[in-house]
Amino acid sequence: MATERTLSIIKPDATRRNLTGKINAKFEDAGLRIVAQKRIKLSAEQAGKFYEVHKDRPFYGELVEFMASEPVVVQVLEGENAIAKNREVMGATNPANADEGTIRKEFALSMGENSVHGSDAPETAKEEIAFFFSGLELVG
Numbered sequence: 527m528a529t530e531r532t533l534s535i536i537k538p539d540a541t542r543r544n545l546t547g548k549i550n551a552k553f554e555d556a557g558l559r560i561v562a563q564k565r566i567k568l569s570a571e572q573a574g575k576f577y578e579v580h581k582d583r584p585f586y587g588e589l590v591e592f593m594a595s596e597p598v599v600v601q602v603l604e605g606e607n608a609i610a611k612n613r614e615v616m617g618a619t620n621p622a623n624a625d626e627g628t629i630r631k632e633f634a635l636s637m638g639e640n641s642v643h644g645s646d647a648p649e650t651a652k653e654e655i656a657f658f659f660s661g662l663e664l665v666g
């Protein structure tokens with residue numbers, strides 16, 4: 527197994543409900559280390575660029591508006607198989623399908639307001655980390 531890094535976002539529905547600490551505890555309990563973290567407010571343009579891969583999907587406008595609506599916490603998680611492990615801890619995109627004990631099962635409100643984002647593969651993790659963090663901010 528390899529040590530990996532993945533990009534995580536705690537979304538506006540969760541920051542609004544003061545759930546950052548509870549969500550971070552889920553990551554840490556699963557053995558993921560939060561090696562970088564900052565709370566920021568995305569512009570619609572920045573959110574649109576981050577989710578550009580979804581630009582032709584019917585939910586894109588709603589997704590961008592939501593992600594720019596209130597602050598988010600962007601973070602880099604590190605650990606053995608961090609990408610897959612983070613996806614396990616998050617649970618399914620649609621909270622109705624998420625397993626017990628996952629972040630989305632416990633906290634997500636809907637498919638759109640689903641509390642967290644996590645990279646889905648090594649290449650996207652690299653790109654998504656670079657979108658938010660400079661090398662200087664990644665201290666390990």
Ligand code: CMP
Nearest residue numbers: 580585589619637638639640642643644
């Ligand atoms: P995320 O992991 O951030 O990646 C893309 C996001 O689009 C996803 O989580 C959901 O929040 C959102 N999304 C995916 N499918 C839908 C949908 N059918 N309706 C609304 N939002 C969606």
